[in-house]
Amino acid sequence: MSNWDIFLTPYKQAVEELKVKLKGIREQYQKSSMHTPIEFVTGRVKPVSSILDKAKRKNIPLDRLAEDMQDLAGLRIVTQFVEDIETVVELIRTRRDFEIIEERDYINQKKPSGYRSYHLVLRYPVQTIEGEKKILVELQVRTLAMNFWATIEHSLNYKYSGEIPVDIKARLLRAAEAAFKLDEEVSIIRDEVREAQSIIIQKQEQGRNL
Numbered sequence: 001m002s003n004w005d006i007f008l009t010p011y012k013q014a015v016e017e018l019k020v021k022l023k024g025i026r027e028q029y030q031k032s033s034m035h036t037p038i039e040f041v042t043g044r045v046k047p048v049s050s051i052l053d054k055a056k057r058k059n060i061p062l063d064r065l066a067e068d069m070q071d072l073a074g075l076r077i078v079t080q081f082v083e084d085i086e087t088v089v090e091l092i093r094t095r096r097d098f099e100i101i102e103e104r105d106y107i108n109q110k111k112p113s114g115y116r117s118y119h120l121v122l123r124y125p126v127q128t129i130e131g132e133k134k135i136l137v138e139l140q141v142r143t144l145a146m147n148f149w150a151t152i153e154h155s156l157n158y159k160y161s162g163e164i165p166v167d168i169k170a171r172l173l174r175a176a177e178a179a180f181k182l183d184e185e186v187s188i189i190r191d192e193v194r195e196a197q198s199i200i201i202q203k204q205e206q207g208r209n210l
């Protein structure tokens with residue numbers, strides 16, 4: 001086993017455990033026939049090549065990675081609607097199995113690139129053969145539309161090594177605006193559906209009382 005494998009083992013474990021826990025929330029909503037605020041969950045341990053690139057870019061000494069690189073372990077919750085993000089974040093805040101040490105709201109305060117997402121940094125206890133080890137985990141919460149945009153922008157950033165040509169950057173900003181509008185539009189439909197459902201329930205109750 002390389003030193004990297006040994007160093008990253010608790011991160012791998014944390015990602016696997018948290019995937020099970022977060023998918024468990026989705027399952028509970030589905031079983032109770034409620035709208036689930038979680039569409040899907042993904043997770044990854046940052047590949048060593050990306051760790052080295054980011055350490056260089058952000059001037060992080062390799063012996064400070066555990067403290068200074070907060071996304072060695074990364075989890076992502078993707079939702080259908082913008083409103084689901086708040087529901088998920090509130091749920092995360094009530095948990096007792098980890099501590100939230102930071103929250104970054106790139107939804108109300110989008111990044112200059114056009115990136116939107118809600119980030120939480122968690123301190124998560126992993127049980128190891130040397131006792132409990134608390135590690136940092138980054139949890140990103142975003143809608144399907146935000147995720148679609150971020151995935152495309154991420155690949156372009158990779159292709160152009162972070163130097164996306166200005167014309168493509170401008171198009172990406174327009175695409176981010178379109179993704180934002182899409183979220184707004186589906187939000188309106190969601191409200192209509194909820195209204196329709198409450199009218200149906202009211203009618204059924206009136207019928208029962210006749």
Ligand code: 0O2
Pocket residue numbers: 019023039040041042043044
């Ligand atoms: P489920 O039970 O349907 O969620 P692993 O192979 O163990 O490392 P995993 O979870 O299989 O991990 O893979 P990863 O890459 O972490 O997460 C991918 C999960 O996200 C998969 O679900 C995909 O089906 C799901 N996913 C990715 N994109 C979409 C999407 O656009 N829509 C939906 N609904 N799901 C998506 P699981 O975990 O295989 O199965």
Ligand code: 0O2
Pocket residue numbers: 046050054070071104111113114115119149150151153154
């Ligand atoms: P990966 O694994 O390739 O996704 P920084 O990394 O400098 O932006 P910081 O302080 O580490 O800043 O944290 P931040 O910005 O809260 O979150 C970092 C992660 O958020 C990134 O991880 C991305 O996953 C995502 N992210 C942030 N800004 C953007 C953006 O403009 N476009 C896209 N597509 N994703 C973004 P990494 O490090 O890029 O790693």
